[in-house]
Amino acid sequence: MxxxxxxxxxxxxxxxxxxxxxxxxxxxxxxxxxxxxxxxxxxxxxxxxxxxxxxxxxxxxxxxxxxxxxxxxxxxxxxxxxxxxxxxxxxxxxxxxxxxxxxxxxxxxxxxxxxxxxxGEMWKGAGIGSKDLLCITIGTGIGGGIIINGEIVHGTNGMAGEIGHITVNLENGILCNCGKYGCLETKSSATGMVQQAIAEIDNHPESLLFISYKQTGQLTAKMIVQAALEKDEYALKIVDTSCYYLGLAIANIANTINPSRIVIGGGVSKAGSLLLNSIQKYFNQFALPRVKMGADLAIATLGNxxxxxxxxxxxxxxx
The missing domain is CATH 3.30.420.40 (ATPase, nucleotide binding domain)
Structure with missing residues (x-):
């Protein structure tokens, strides 16, 4: 055996x-x-x-x-x-x-x-066949892995791939758990999406999110994604804002490392094509033409x- x-x-x-x-x-x-x-x-x-x-x-x-x-x-x-x-x-x-x-x-x-x-995604999942891979995990926080020529990039002291802490909001940035302000994680993680939604929820009494929040006192990223899938305008706005910052950050990384595949995973990725199409739109806006030509965006397939x-x-x- x-x-x-x-x-x-x-x-x-x-x-x-x-x-x-x-x-x-x-x-x-x-x-x-x-x-x-x-x-x-x-x-x-x-x-x-x-x-x-x-x-x-x-x-x-x-x-x-x-x-x-x-x-x-x-x-x-x-x-x-x-x-x-x-x-x-x-x-x-x-x-x-x-x-x-x-x-x-x-x-x-x-x-x-x-x-x-x-x-894992490179070996058996959405990254099969790709030796130059960018993998982003969107959950409570945002994690990242960069694979170049089949090997994980660690950096000088293991800090490579800290994608969630790229600064994307220079003005009025929210304090991140890392101690910096305006990190990608504060805008596009599950936690960041919820913070954004609650901040302006009183201005959107017509939203499903307003009704749920006022009834239960709770709001989750899963609720935001579900409301967006049901075409709730406020929920769609929150998802679109999160994807704008994701698309911006991913394009900047892709312009630097020129990957053949970009894999989006984590709990928020369960939004599927809603998330992927929106990220793709902003990725296309900020990525160089030849970088766009070489990179496929895909939702992770291995889950847990x-x-x-x-x-x-x-x-x-x-x-």
């Missing part, structure tokens, strides 16, 4: 796992809640025990595993696996690679979660599996 690859995608709410074949096909998948109490001290033990438990359930041992790949939302040293900080997990100065290798006696390789999702598949690719190609 060929040895399995183990892919792990660590999120602030859930940790997703999969056993995969050497070809990247998922054999078995599961998830557990992320325990962020006590500065995330239980996360590494939980990962190790969950893998051992599921191997036992599948009548396998660690002898049947080639290695473990991990994607985590963290600032890290990619070579050593040392994590400097993972704000959503409570981690600071954690050597996850050494700790997991000690617990499981298996080799471990780690990368940023957005990079890993990009690799992108991270575990990309993490498995790390095992296959980096260990």
């Amino acid at each position: 060929e040895k399995w690859l183990v892919g792990v995608d660590v999120g602030g709410t859930n940790i997703k796992f999969a056993f995969l074949s050497d070809d990247g096909d998922i054999v078995y998948r599961w998830s557990i809640p992320t325990d962020v109490t006590n500065d995330g001290q239980n996360i590494i033990p939980d990962i190790a025990s969950s893998i051992l438990h599921k191997l036992h359930e599948n009548n396998q041992t660690t002898n049947n595993v080639k290695g473990i790949g991990i994607g985590a939302p963290a600032f890290m040293n990619m070579e050593t696996g040392f994590i400097f900080e993972a704000i959503n997990l409570g981690w600071k100065d954690i050597d996850i690679k050494s700790e997991l290798e000690r617990r499981l006696m298996l080799p471990v390789v780690i990368d940023n979660d957005a990079n890993v999702a990009a690799i 599996d992108a991270g575990v598949i990309g993490a498995a690719w790390l095992v296959k190609n980096k260990l």
